Amino acid sequence: MVYDVSERRVNKVLKIGRKYITWIQNSVLEGEILPSNFLKMKVEINKVINKNEDSVLFYILRDLKYTEKENIGIVKNSDDRFI
Amino acid sequence: MVYDVSERRVNKVLKIGRKYITWIQNSVLEGEILPSNFLKMKVEINKVINKNEDSVLFYILRDLKYTEKENIGIVKNSDDRFI
Numbered sequence: 001m002v003y004d005v006s007e008r009r010v011n012k013v014l015k016i017g018r019k020y021i022t023w024i025q026n027s028v029l030e031g032e033i034l035p036s037n038f039l040k041m042k043v044e045i046n047k048v049i050n051k052n053e054d055s056v057l058f059y060i061l062r063d064l065k066y067t068e069k070e071n072i073g074i075v076k077n078s079d080d081r082f083i
Numbered sequence: 084m085v086y087d088v089s090e091r092r093v094n095k096v097l098k099i100g101r102k103y104i105t106w107i108q109n110s111v112l113e114g115e116i117l118p119s120n121f122l123k124m125k126v127e128i129n130k131v132i133n134k135n136e137d138s139v140l141f142y143i144l145r146d147l148k149y150t151e152k153e154n155i156g157i158v159k160n161s162d163d164r165f166i
Contacts, residue, residue, distance in 0.1 A: 004109035
């Protein structure tokens with residue numbers, strides 16, 4: 001999950017995201033999530049963002065076999081269950 | 084590509100990223116890239132970041148068949164070749 005939302009709403013969006021998945025860096029979270037919880041998270045985010053100004057994106061990786069992660073510099077945080 | 088770098092270096096990192104892939108939102112870029120260009124991009128980023136402070140992450144999705152993208156709110160930008 002990556003988000004680009006107004007400063008006024010950024011803490012609300014981050015707080016919702018952290019309830020379900022793991023904060024990684026800046027405005028990035030990642031994690032394994034059940035479809036039912038993914039839906040709940042999206043409903044909650046829908047309620048707090050301004051849909052004419054804010055943007056929240058989800059990259060849904062169904063099979064981690066085809067996914068790799070590379071890092072330059074420090075690792076701010078990581079979800080060990082994931083990638 | 085997602086980055087969390089000091090404000091002093093953020094424009095340099097963004098500029099390098101945009102040479103190779105597409106800006107999507109805030110500190111997020113995406114795109115199709117040849118392995119040789121990916122390597123070049125990483126070498127350039129390595130030169131401008133402070134490896135003790137900054138963090139640049141690459142999620143490498145080898146097969147888009149297993150990847151979906153969902154959006155809440157506005158779409159700031161998108162790469163039509165991708166997802």
